[in-house]
Amino acid sequence: MTELRLPEMGLVLLIGVSGSGKSHFAARHFRPSQVVSSDHCRLVVADDENDQSATGDAFDLLHHIVATRLRRGLLTVVDATNVQPKAREALLRIAKDHDVLSVGIVLDVPEALAKARNALRPERRLPDHVIPRQRRELRRGMRGIGREFKRHYVLDGEAEIDAATIVYEKAW
Ligand code: ATP
Numbered sequence: 001m002t003e004l005r006l007p008e009m010g011l012v013l014l015i016g017v018s019g020s021g022k023s024h025f026a027a028r029h030f031r032p033s034q035v036v037s038s039d040h041c042r043l044v045v046a047d048d049e050n051d052q053s054a055t056g057d058a059f060d061l062l063h064h065i066v067a068t069r070l071r072r073g074l075l076t077v078v079d080a081t082n083v084q085p086k087a088r089e090a091l092l093r094i095a096k097d098h099d100v101l102s103v104g105i106v107l108d109v110p111e112a113l114a115k116a117r118n119a120l121r122p123e124r125r126l127p128d129h130v131i132p133r134q135r136r137e138l139r140r141g142m143r144g145i146g147r148e149f150k151r152h153y154v155l156d157g158e159a160e161i162d163a164a165t166i167v168y169e170k171a172w
């Protein structure tokens with residue numbers, strides 16, 4: 001069983017391809033108000049959480065919410081794929097600017113599982129190439145991920161993801 005040690009105040013990035021279970025994990029372990037999701041931000045700015053043309057505006061909003069919460073001293077969890085180092089970099093810079101710790105939690109599931117789960121989601125229709133591309137981006141960035149975060153965890157497969165527990169620590 002993996003014990004995820006998180007700071008009581010800081011930034012947590014969930015990292016994983018579409019269908020890896022980020023939103024499911026976030027709902028299980030965090031309060032709704034602690035979770036900032038790219039889908040929700042897309043919905044807010046475009047009335048449609050699948051509208052890819054709204055990505056820029058959605059992430060501007062997401063970054064704004066993250067920065068505001070961190071400034072106010074609130075633990076903040078980002079529910080977005082975060083598979084590209086560049087996407088993580090922007091968020092980690094916000095954490096650094098607010099002098100707070102960042103933790104990465106990688107949800108690593110087999111491609112077949114992510115695809116099978118998404119096939120059951122009427123609200124998530126992705127072109128076939130998207131999950132393989134996200135997996136490649138994730139793989140490529142994994143070597144350097146230790147340098148990005150003060151602490152990071154890789155949960156490998158559904159059983160390990162489901163068994164993970166969270167412990168909050170005051171001092172790091
Ligand atoms: P996206 O990036 O597209 O938002 P996601 O990583 O947030 O994807 P989820 O929506 O959390 O993925 O999960 C996809 C589907 O798989 C959901 O229908 C969810 O109920 C199911 N699922 C996720 N995690 C688990 C799990 N640990 N056990 C069983 N079902 C799961």
Ligand code: MG
Pocket residue numbers: 022023024039079
């Ligand atoms: Mg999701």
